[in-house]
């Protein structure tokens with residue numbers, strides 16, 4: 084399938100994606116969507132946090148992925164970060180984070196259930212081509228699971244202020260994400276240009292898990308100029 088590519092200037096990107104998401108919520112107030120953490124969506128969340136929160140009142144937000152074993156006050160912990168950046172501001176009807184309080188296998192099963200039946204999966208793109216923590220080696224059939232983090236993901240965690248570099252993560256599997264009715268891939272910045280080109284124009288390969296997103300019949304790529312600069316189409 085050919086993804087729909089939306090390219091905005093860096094200055095316009097966050098407001099444009101926020102407007103598209105607000106439109107989506109207005110059209111379907113009971114939207115079930117998953118959201119990523121990371122640097123890419125931070126300006127989008129800031130734009131949404133300062134917009135009218137009323138559209139979120141019936142929505143359900145599911146966290147895309149998280150590190151295993153970080154304390155709730157670790158700046159890199161995904162659930163608390165998503166709360167700080169958006170959930171606490173827009174107050175959706177439900178926010179489902181990854182509850183690691185008991186057995187991890189049970190946490191995976193619960194989160195996989197929560198990730199069924201998503202109307203919209205919003206994901207970021209790792210520098211290594213990962214989607215959520217579907218690290219290189221993942222396929223379109225990869226389930227929701229605990230994963231050993233790739234070196235670059237551990238480095239990214241340090242960049243998010245993690246007190247100790249986490250070794251494992253829990254992620255919604257690519258298989259579940261591909262079942263969502265609609266998928267939006269958010270990509271910004273020149274450092275993502277090469278991996279975005281590989282994801283959209285290179286071969287479908289587990290070396291670049293994002294390349295499997297092209298199988299989705301309703302994929303929108305929301306990029307800024309810099310990230311899209313190496314695309315040929």
Ligand code: GLP
Pocket residue numbers: 119120121122123124147148206207208209210214215216236239
């Ligand atoms: C992180 C997270 C993903 C995120 C991706 C890109 O490690 N596991 O959920 O989408 O990598 O992160 P960033 O937007 O900070 O580049």
